Amino acid sequence: MSFKVKYDNISTALMTIYQRLYHYFGPRHWWPAETPFEVIVGAILTQNVTWKNVEKAINNLKTAELLTPEALYTADPSVIETHIRPAGFYRTKAKKLKAFVHHIWEKYDGSLTNMFSQPLKNLRKELLSIYGIGPETADAILCYAGNYPIMVMDAYTLRVFSRLGLLSPKANYEEMQQLFMDNLPHDHYIFNEYHALIDALANKICRKNKPHCNLCPLNDLCAWPKEEKENKKAEKEA
Ligand code: SF4
Known part of the structure; x- marks a missing residue:
């Protein structure tokens, strides 16, 4: 799996994804709690x-x-x-x-x-x-x-970012977190929103089975739909 668009560095790719998701879903205002x-x-x-x-x-x-x-x-x-x-x-x-x-x-x-x-x-x-x-x-x-500048990782992060080709599907928690913590500004607001935006994407669009790639704001950056199509075709022919 590979990221479809070539960027000078991984930080630019991560910020582009963040901005796309933020623009598409809007601020998520997490966490839903009073205290x-x-x-x-x-x-x-x-x-x-x-x-x-x-x-x-x-x-x-x-x-x-x-x-x-x-x-x-x-x-x-x-x-x-x-x-x-x-x-x-x-x-x-x-x-x-x-x-x-x-x-x-x-x-x-x-x-x-x-x-x-x-x-x-x-x-x-x-x-x-x-x-x-x-x-x-x-x-x-x-x-x-606690409003600390740290980003939460979960199974949704692994699904979306492995499909995007930015993480190995076998990445562990620390490896996932390293991708974001090493390549994004240590800004609490960005980490807060980024995790919530990934959750929104994985819940609504980049679902485990039959993701709605045609609706995805990252569609033009993601090689997964094309590769999945090719894999299925190859399976049929085998
Ligand atoms: S294009 Fe499809 S596989 Fe890629 S991130 Fe979007 S929903 Fe997920």
Whole structure:
């Protein structure tokens, strides 16, 4: 797979893609939450489940007045489990929420402001040491709750950018993140919007099966439709 248009450097290619997506979808205004703590809870609950189910769980926590670090810290795990049930894996996710609030309570007196006053590199390492927080969740917390200049990677990023020929389909999380972090200005707004725009493209157009390439704002940059056609033709002839 190869990128169809030749650019002087990868930064220009990434910025061109960003501008195309921004122009097409408009600003995404992520993350859909009222407070940084709600972002964090959402980032943990959204693991392996659709956002629609997460919304239900978050609304349950809100109605029960459990959506604060203090309330979750003191709540009985079984109570948390009941409220987050719509988000699936509710026992494990209740443990993850408990582990997170325990950490900020022990280390930062329950204050997210204190936690987010740490340098990016240190805090990322710290978040990754908490039970249930992997790179995607840590980066979502850092970018969307802490406003740090870091970009979140996910399966959508891999799908779109491997089809565009800018990532290997086997790239791991660090390799994916390196592509963006090494070639874009470290600007929180760009990283925030870029991830959300990729999500919009992968959800609506660059779908796993039968992507709508004819509607894609990156169509003229992407070699995938032509190559896919050729691959299918070759399969038929074989
Ligand atoms: S939708 Fe089609 S043209 Fe657009 S990025 Fe995906 S594979 Fe390429």
